Amino acid sequence: MELAQVRLLVSDFGACYRFYADVLGLKPQSGAESGPYEKFSPPGGSAGIALQDRAMMAQVLGEVGELATGHRSLVVLRVDDLDAYCAQVVERGGVLVHGPAPFTERMRVAHLKDPEGNLVELQEWLLLRG
Numbered sequence: 001m002e003l004a005q006v007r008l009l010v011s012d013f014g015a016c017y018r019f020y021a022d023v024l025g026l027k028p029q030s031g032a033e034s035g036p037y038e039k040f041s042p043p044g045g046s047a048g049i050a051l052q053d054r055a056m057m058a059q060v061l062g063e064v065g066e067l068a069t070g071h072r073s074l075v076v077l078r079v080d081d082l083d084a085y086c087a088q089v090v091e092r093g094g095v096l097v098h099g100p101a102p103f104t105e106r107m108r109v110a111h112l113k114d115p116e117g118n119l120v121e122l123q124e125w126l127l128l129r130g
Contacts, residue, residue, distance in 0.1 A: 005039055007050040008073060008118055009057055015115035016051050023094040024077070024120070042077065049075055074119045082124035086110050089122075100124075 010016045013035035020026050026040035026049065036053035079085040082100045089112065090096065099110030103123075110122045 003047050005048045005050045006073075006075065007052050008075070008114075008116070009054040010051050010114075010116045011054045012115055013051060013053050019094075019114045020049060020051070023089055023092045025088070025092070072118070074121055075114075076121045076123060078123045078125060080124070082108050082110060082122060085122060 008016070014033060017028070017033050017035070017038060020040045021028050024040075026042055029039040029041065029048075032038045035051065036056045037050065039048045039050040041048040086096060086100050094112050097111050097113060100108055100122075101110070103109040106125065106127050108124045108126065112120050112122075114120060
């Protein structure tokens with residue numbers, strides 16, 4: 001068994017596509033900007049984040065058509081230089097809601113939200129610095 005992806009159900013596919021591709025800088029698999037599905041991958045590793053049109057899944061399952069409320073997911077991305085990556089994200093239109101700041105003695109974090117309100121945590125592991 002292998003974790004292939006975490007899939008987020010979204011209502012505004014185009015806005016979320018642009019966030020993950022343009023703001024976070026993740027690589028889209030096929031370039032399907034209008035959906036109903038797209039997988040995004042970081043430069044390293046094989047797992048990824050995928051977007052799935054919420055209305056399409058509602059048709060398939062008959063129960064997920066309503067908008068999510070509150071924080072229902074947290075996507076975590078590890079980066080080597082949190083300050084530099086956060087500066088790039090802000091330059092590309094992202095809005096940090098927290099940090100960069102210490103989280104524990106082992107890591108620093110920053111948080112932002114995608115257009116659907118899903119939380120994205122950016123982590124820098126301090127122990128990897130040596």
